[in-house]
Amino acid sequence: MSGSLDCSHVRVAIGGDPHDLGPEIREHLVGCEACSRFLNETLALDGRVRSALELPLAKFRKPVQAPARRFALAASVLLAVLIGGGFWVFRPQSALAGEVVDHVRHEGGSWGAHEVLTPAEVAEVLQKAGVNFDTSMPVVYAMACAFRGHRVPHLVVQTSSGPMTVMLLAHEKVSARQEFSADGLEGVLLPAGEGAVAVLTRNGKVPDAIATNLVSGVRW
């Protein structure tokens, strides 16, 4: 024991928050080797606890990529707007395309899905988002993702041109078909009744026939 505080109370304070100790605790630590050792042990333990809490998200259903590349993406989107000369006609639609790309890039693991989901699994996701969607194409990934304040079905379908990401955007409007391209992703935003559909691929352009087929299956 050292100073006016009891060692047991000092250790409760250390165990409560080893990174934020008051002056009285610090004063006690100067003269108490046992409590100083306890603090060092607790700080070491805390480092391990932090590592333990930082779970590897690759083992979760939705792998998340490192955020650093996002800035490069944002820059490339901006550059495309600036030099594309009308590639995206309206600023809000440009922002929409950019956020679609952003979202898809952050769910990079979705492209690796191969197992075909059952109709019930797909229906559950669509129901969460309040959207109806009929397609004969196999769906290998389905999540009701948060996007611009709404639940949005984020699907990956297997097509004759490879896997394509489909986002059914019930709350977004686009006035006309818009193609976009960013960092290896080619996509198209399509008007679909009161909403919009985004289709993206990593294998060249989205074929018109596939895009049309996908849009025809949507009912809001």
Add this chain to the structure above:
Amino acid sequence: MVGPFARLLEMLRPDLVRFAFWLARDRAVAEDVVQETLIRAWKSREELKDQAAARSWLFTIVRREHARLYERKRLPTVDMEDASAVADPALASDGDAGLDDLRRAIMQLPDEYREPLVMQVLGGLTTTEIAAELKLTQPAVLTRLFRARNRLRVIYGLTPAEDVE
């Protein structure tokens, strides 16, 4: 505001998923909680005046959405001794057995100890913020955090400190 805010959400999402997982101890529930959190955060984005406070703000929303989900769906809570929860592959590290043990030990902490610990260590919330969120006094939060760490000391091969009333 919209673009930067969307980016902020995406940037913090990994830790939100982790936090939700430690609360729910179920990956599917954690994903659901985080999606609801992101929607609620988006709708309330004008409330966030200081981006530096975004992390604690979002953690608070996660916690509330988690509670709301259980109220709304009356989900069964995960039993502390539930072997399937403790054996979740998300807890496995790459060859660090000590870390695996620690994760399982955290998983098995009672909610009242695990929750403030995760809020503090992962969320970076202060004990004052945790006390406000859990509707406890600050000394009560400190005691819970002390007890959480005390239990983990044993797993880490350290002698636990004497408990206090």
